[in-house]
Amino acid sequence: MKAPVLAVQNLEVRHGAVDAVRGLSFEVGRGEIVGLIGPNGAGKSSTLHAIMGAVRPTGGDVRLNGASVIGRRPEDVARRGVALVPEGRRIFAELTVEENLVLGLAGRRRREGVMEDMSDVYDLFPVVEEARRRKAGTLSGGQQQQLAIARALVADPEVLLLDEPSLGLAPRVVDLVFDALASIRERGLAILLVEQRAQRTVAFADRSHVLSKGKLRLTLGPESAGDTDALVSAYLA
Amino acid sequence: MTVAVLGIDWQTLADAIGLGAIYALMAVGIGLVFGVLRLVNFAYGQLVMAGAYALAFASERGWPVSVGIVLCFAVVLALSALMDQIVFRPLRGQSPAVMLVATFAVAFLLQSIALLWFGPLGKISASLATLNQPVTISGVDIRKIAIVATVLAAGCLLLLVVLLGRTRVGLHMRAAAMDFRTAELLGVRAGRVIGAAVLISGLLAAVVAVMLTVQTPLVTPDFALRDTILVLAGVVLGGMNRLVPATLGGFAIGFASGLLGGALPTDQSQYLPSFLFAAVILVLLVRPGGLFTREGQQAVERV
Amino acid sequence: MRRVDPVLQLLGPIALIGIAALVGMIVSTSAETYVINALVNVAIVVALYVFIGNSGVLSFGHISFVAVGAWAAGVLSMPVEEKPAIMPHLASLLRDHTLGNVWSLALAAAVGAAYALVVGLPLMRLSGLGAGIATFGVLEITHNVLRYWEKIGPGLNTFSAVPETTGLLQASLGAMLAVVVAFAYRRSRFGRLLGATREDATAARAVGVSVYRQRLIAFVLSGTLAGFAGGLYVHLLPVNTESVYLDLTFITLAMLVIGGATSLWGAVVGALAVSAVDSFLAEAESGIHVFGQSLDLPAGTRIVVVGALMALVLILRPAGLTGGRELAFRQRRPLRVLTKFAK
16 A cells, blocks of 8 residues: 555654644545644644654654655755645745745755746746735735745645645635645645634545644544534544 | 045045955855854954964965965865854854854954964064055055955955845845745755855955955954954944845944044044944944844844 | 752852862962962852843943953052052042052942943843843943043053952952852842843743843842952952953853853852863963973963863853752752853
8 A cells, every 4th residue: 555645653742841742643645635723732833843844753753655754854854845834924025926936946856847837836826926026025915825835836845734824814815725725636735734714624625633732633524514513522622 | 645525535535445345245254144043253353363374374485475365265264164063053043142152252262272373473464565555546545455455345245146146045045044944944955055154254254364464464363353343343233134234334334444543633543442332332222223224124132 | 958058059159269268378379379360250250140140141241340340449549659650641539549448349349330330221121142242342342441541540551559458368258248249139039030031031021020120230230249359350460451351251251151150159160160270271381290291381272271161161061060050959850940041
């Protein structure tokens, strides 16, 4: 059986004296969107950071196509095909939109195909192409979010990690982002989506894991969308 | 000496511009490393000192100027790389104050090593002395070094602008200076970016060493110490966080220093350092971002 | 056991000072000179600790207070007839009066306090990098002014004819006094509040602690102690503007860092340990015999070694020799001993 693109096994992350993540295990396969939802402080962001190598886990393993990437620096994890769209976008406001995209190229594994990938990204997010030469700081929140995703995509990743992309965005823009994610799924990427909007995520993702106080409490499929009770009890676990 | 403006003669003006140019280069050297490592390298002047000693070494043995310059560059780059490996990298992530103390210690250490090795009397680097001679332009005497320094500095700065603005590595450096963590997350190689900054910073120090030895052929262990302190003050005044304001600040303080030092009578110019530093403190309190930055760009926090 | 800990925290440093003094008395006259020097250093480093150690804010400028203290005590304790020789332009108020030893020390402390207040009022708003640079500016300004303002002191000249009253007794008492004051401060409400701001400034502010005020209080107190130490210093050696400038700044900071910046014990240990090493090397520079081998180091080795030690400590063990902890019978589980300086 082929190894899943991304496999997290018994992950443990500590922040000082607090266990942010405990014994977390899940997988994401090609062309899948897996959601990670839960209350604030549940450990969702910590999980993403641990996968990315920004934070050193205290236990467990993270495997990319079967190979362990634990303990590697973020720049190495990026080069192995993982791209992160960070919480709060974290685009470089003083650089132009185009420069932000070129920065994203730093995480590419293969040198060829840059032009095609850039043009694909422009097709997906036309507003990014229009604003190419403007300073990224002049973009609206929604546009910046699109830029952040575009920036991650130009790295031609296998795995896309998103940390609360809908935060602070108008509903119309959220739709746009989710549509883009669906389109990205079509291309065969493995997508791990950390979100606050629980119901929407449950309805949208192939499956959603509910995290509370660092532990995996419940896994829901899209058919459970609308079942508030299960969600609430998992949140409060 | 003909008067140019405000009772200041052309030669003093030219010298002041030359000094400003040299200080601007030092400011860039310090600013680059600060941007990428968030580390204020108190020991930057020691790099210049090492280069100056290399030049003096060559000069004393009667070697040709070109050999001296090559030796200068080699020594400075080697020392710079050593500093990076042994001091900068292990200190990454520490608070700015710890880094400041550490580089302060390194500065002292290097100065004492020089004192130990070469003695307090100093060495002479005479090979480029001809540049200290004046050239007459439309009836006005201007020292060649003032022109050379200005042109060279302008050239270096131009190269740097091209490097930072148009190359991949330059973009990575700028991004790293703005937001190191995010840059890393995108795959920017931290090691290479830091290495590039250290390299360029070292090259600039070597250039500065060559130019300063023309004006001050006597190389002592505290060579460039005063200049470093002034440049640091200028960088803070201009705006520590961004390269352009920092460079402007360096130039400004060099220019002011040269102008006031040359134009004021001795008894008034004695207190020049006090005025300069009082200005620095004032700026730190009132406009922590620096004089040449826009509002909201701060590197210095306040309580 | 818990009741004894504070007593130990005070007695430990005091005892160490006492032992050093004893060594100075017994071993030899040259040892005595070194020990006296070391004890004055203790006073300076303790002054540094009071501010830097408790607030976590770096100050490069404290030697300014040592300098003005030295100036005040030196100028006013010189016999009137000696003054014109090295200070021909002295202001009449300073020229026509002379103070006794203890009064000169008190004046030195007072001047240090006043100067620290003037400097601290604006500067205590800064922290981290800004504080480091601003206090460095203060050092530069002080050095510049003292060097050229001949109405208040010898300017370029070296102090001479100042009564050499800092012998072993004065130095020991002075160091112990500094330790007692520092200890009292740390145990006081002010000291504990400031320590809280070092650990977590945001949390401290959230419970209503005025970081600015607490830092100012510590700054002025440390300026007082530093001024006092300057008084001790001028009564020991011929002082000039260079001897209270970068070299002294460096070595006293090194002592604090190597000993452990955040504890009084660290300050004392650091000062004595580094002084010991420094003295040993000074002897070695003039040729000594150690373990049957003759050791003759070139001049200047001392600063190289101390500098290397300081850099090493900062890189490998930033908490210093003592780990920044006070002396205790039983090391209680340290609650997050954060020894980093305030960001």
